Amino acid sequence: xxxPYDLQGNRISVSSLPAATTKRWTANRKYTVLQAIRxxxxxxxxxxxxxxxxxxxxxxWERAQEAHGQNALRVTRVQQYPHVxxxxx
Numbered sequence: 501x502x503x504p505y506d507l508q509g510n511r512i513s514v515s516s517l518p519a520a521t522t523k524r525w526t527a528n529r530k531y532t533v534l535q536a537i538r539x540x541x542x543x544x545x546x547x548x549x550x551x552x553x554x555x556x557x558x559x560x561w562e563r564a565q566e567a568h569g570q571n572a573l574r575v576t577r578v579q580q581y582p583h584v585x586x587x588x589x
Contacts, residue, residue, distance in 0.1 A: 512535055
C-alpha cells in the first residue's frame, strides 16, 4: 500500500496523524485525516472517536473537499463555500 501525502508533500502514516488532543484544525490537518481514512490508515469510526468529532463535521470536510478541493478545508473558506455547510435540524 502506497502511503498518501499531506498538503505539504509529506507522506502520511499512522504516526504522523494529528494528535488526538488537536483543537486547532488547519487545512493540512483536516486533509491528513481525510487522506488517512481514504487510504485505510484509520477507519472513519476510529477518527471520529480519536478526535471527538461528530459524523456531520467529518462529512462537511469531505463534501467541502470533494466539491471545491483542498482550499475549501480552510476555516476562512467556509464563507466562500456556504452551500456545503451541514444543515442542522
